Amino acid sequence: xxxxxxxxxxxxxxxxxxxxxxxxxxxxxxxxxxxxxxxxxxxxxxxxxxxxxxxxxxxxxxxxxxxxxxxxxxxxxxxxxxxxxxxxxxxxxxxxxxxxxxxxxxxxxxxx
Numbered sequence: 001x002x003x004x005x006x007x008x009x010x011x012x013x014x015x016x017x018x019x020x021x022x023x024x025x026x027x028x029x030x031x032x033x034x035x036x037x038x039x040x041x042x043x044x045x046x047x048x049x050x051x052x053x054x055x056x057x058x059x060x061x062x063x064x065x066x067x068x069x070x071x072x073x074x075x076x077x078x079x080x081x082x083x084x085x086x087x088x089x090x091x092x093x094x095x096x097x098x099x100x101x102x103x104x105x106x107x108x109x110x111x112x
Contacts, residue, residue: 005044
């Protein structure tokens with residue numbers, strides 16, 4: 001069980017620093033005590049489900065990043081893109097799909 005806490009700790013720390021947030025600012029944004037973030041990033045304790053859910057949603061963390069970190073290490077950018085798209089509404093995804101296809105075709109043509 002400790003390895004899962006360590007995975008969560010690393011995932012939260014990486015996502016928080018990538019966003020340029022301090023532990024205090026992240027806690028403030030989520031309405032949590034800064035010690036909660038400190039403890040999670042230290043792999044201590046068991047965060048409340050509500051706190052964990054809001055933290056994971058705010059940081060756009062995928063379950064793979066926490067439960068199977070080795071499977072996401074190879075393609076971190078693809079993983080972040082997948083997470084972002086997974087948080088889109090159906091209408092947003094429908095609007096983005098043609099643009100993404102177009103951009104990919106342009107990029108692939110340039111690489112030929």
